[in-house]
Amino acid sequence: MSVDSKTVKKIASLARIHMDDAEVEALVPELNNILGWVEQLGEVDVSGVEPMTAVIPNTLRMRDDIVDADPLTAGGVRDKVLANAPVAEHGFFGVPKVIE
Amino acid sequence: MTESTYRIQGATGDWEVVIGLEVHAQITSNAKLFSGASTEFGAEPNTQVSLVDAAMPGMLPVPNQECVRQAVRTGLALNAEIHKYSRFDRKNYFYADLPQGYQISQLYHPIVGEGVIEVALDEKDPDSEVRQIGVERIHIEQDAGKLMHDQHPTMSYVDLNRSGVALMEIVSRPDMRSPVEAGAYVKKLRSILRYVGSCDGNMEQGSMRADVNVSVRKPGEEFGTRTETKNVNSVRFVQQVIEIEANRQVDVLEAGGEIVQETRLYDPDRNETRSMRSKEDAHDYRYFPDPDLLPLELTDDFIADCKASLPELPDAKRKRYESELGLTAYNAAVLTAEAETARAFEVLLKETAAKQGKADTEVATQVANWSLSIAPGVQKALEVTADHENNTPAANAAILAMVSGGSVSGGQAKEIYEIVLKTGRDAEEIADTEGLKQTSDTGAIEAEIEKILETNADKVEQYKAGKDKLFGFFVGQTMKAMKGKANPQIVNELLRKKLD
Known part of the structure; x- marks a missing residue:
């Protein structure tokens, strides 16, 4: 698998990253280099081997259904949430008008 | 025309409509899917947002076990396969209501696999056609924020x-063929979710919304290209979207055009769907497994607990009401369509049976008729709802016991119930003090009958000579003499004894 400049431009646009043509041209061989390494990994026969999701065997931890149990992941922090917003009015974020 | 042959009549002949629905149901939980912030509806803006929900750097999602449990219970209620191994993926797109820049969802390994929903086209008509609508999958995902465009x-x-x-996305198979069928599917799904308690089904508040996939084809041909109309938030709108979209597609095809696979938006004010051009890249979500979350692995014990916690579901309940309680198919269907109705019925049934010292089966029909037609009629006239504070099971059971015992007539029962709702007074006390009782005192009734027969000797002769209709006259006279308070059954019995 490899990418051309058109694909790179599309990915950049989907990720909302601006790139000029020179940057795109520079990135094409870089990305293809990475894809080449990944393809090389594909040469190893892993049939019958379970995919590994973590180096240390671990299970997903879950939380109890309790509101604001841990202050670090609790609500009620509107000022903090809005602190970095370029525009905040009446408790809302203000963004350029997006309407269908 | 029956529903199985719903067709759009085009210039080139009949077209069949093929419908699939993706229903997004908000999972009932106190806290959010990956944070401790509250899910309560209607709070001040941004007051229930944690640093996780605002996607601040360095925050990690930790799943809420209750949301997982509710999704599994829902899957079990649809007889679906529960996947002991599932995982979360990132669905990448940019929009102002999505601070992460991706939605955590489950594309490759959803938590619930194939299931089925049995749908009667008219749930209140026991003889209506029944369809099996396939459910392809249910997965768990995050909801997005809310945008307001008219404030500035x-x-x-x-x-x-x-x-x-937390949302469950419940994806149907393209098994539906008419707007009515799609509407019945949404209603049945909502009913099941409410029974299970995994979603409140409140479409007005957006707890349930549907993406409607529609395509058309000539009967027997391959599926046509489909469009997807997003975020339709009522059963009526779902049906309207299908009609408009199917007709639009037929017009396009018959004019020689092609259907583009696209996302559309429904505008209820204009009753039309239109293309959402901004979502052109919408299908380029670049999904990949979320590296912040390990796979979700369920134990057999967890699934067994979920199963054990399920209540009796509407289909099973309906069948039991018919077979065990001896209710009519219509009554059983109406009483079980909504969980709240069934719950209220069962409470009153227990109360009534206890009050009268009878078995459930002996009072079930009385309670069903009272609950479905008499009580709602009085409530409607008074403009109160069933959850009115004076509408207690004890009061209802007391009235029904008096009716069963013969001390109160059907009409008097309604009057007593009306006073109960208005004042909260005791039903038996009302019957006594307001004179809302009929007498079953045979002596008193007999005395009146004697007098009436004496003063109307001529009519007695005519009756005995064969003028049967006069029986009603004697009943009327007796009731009048008793000021309407005589038990009509006893009046009838006594008159027959005297005259025949």
Whole structure:
């Protein structure tokens, strides 16, 4: 698998990253280099081997259904949430008008 | 025309409509899917947003076990396969209501696999056609925030209170063929979710919304290209979208055009769907497994607990009401369509049976008729709802016991119930003090009958000579003499004895 400049431009646009043509041209061989390494990994026969999701065997931890149990992941922090917003009015974020 | 042959009549002949629905149901939980912030509806903007929900750098999602449990219970209620191994993926797109820049969802390994919903086209008609609608999968995902466009001339406002609330996406097979069928599917699904308690089914508040996939084809041909109309939030709108979209597609095809696979938006004010051009890249979500979350692995014990916690579901309940309680198919269907109706019925049934010292089966029909027609009629006239504070099971059971015992007539029962609702007074006390009782005192009734027969000797002769209709006259006279308070059954019996 490899990418051309058109694909790179599309990915950049989907990720909302601006790139000029020179940057795109520079990135094409870089990305293809990475894809080449990944393809090389594909040469190893892993049939019958379970995919590994973590180096240390671990299970997903879950939380109890309790509101604001841990202050670090609790609500009620509107000022903090809005602190970095370029525009905040009446408790809302203000963004350029997006309407269908 | 029956529903199985719903067709759009085009210039080139009949077209069949093929419908699939993706229903997004908000999972009932106190806290959000990956944070401790509250899910309560209607709070001040951005007051129920944690740093996780606002996607602040370094925050990690930790799943809420209750949301997982509710999704599994829902899957079990649809007889679906529960996947002991599932995992979360990132669905990448940019929008102002999505602070993460991706939605955590489950594309490759959803938590619930194939199931089925049995749908009667008219749930209140026991003889209506029944369809099996396939459910392809259910997965868990995060909801996005809410945008408001009409508060400021040049800006949209963003409220993230809904951001991160847990949703189940319930994806049907393209098994539906008419708007009525799709409407019945949504209603049945909502009923099941409410029974299970995994979603409140409140479409007005957006707890349930549907993406409607529609395509058309000539009967027997391959599926046509489909369009997807997003975020349709009522059963009526789902049906309208299908009609408009199917007709639009037929017009396009018959004019020699092609259907583009695209996302559309429904505008209820204009009753039309239109293309959402901004979502052109919408299908380029670049999904990949979320590296912040390990796979979700369920134990057999967890699934067994979920199963054990399921209540009796509407189909089973309906069948039991018919077979065990001896209710009519219509009554059983109406009483079980909504969980709240069934719950109220069962409470009153227990109360009534206890009050009268009878078995459930002996009073079931009385309670069903009272609950479905008499009580709602009185409530409607008084403009109160069933959850009115004076509408207690004890009061209802007391009235029904008096009716069964013969001390109160059907009409008097309604009057007593009306006073109960208005004042909260005791039903038996009302019957006594307001004179809302009929007498079954045979002596008193007999005395009146004697007098009436004496003063109307001529009519007695005519009756005995064969003028049967006069029986009604004697009943009327007796009731009048008793000021309407005589038990009509006893009046009838006594008159027959005297005259025949």
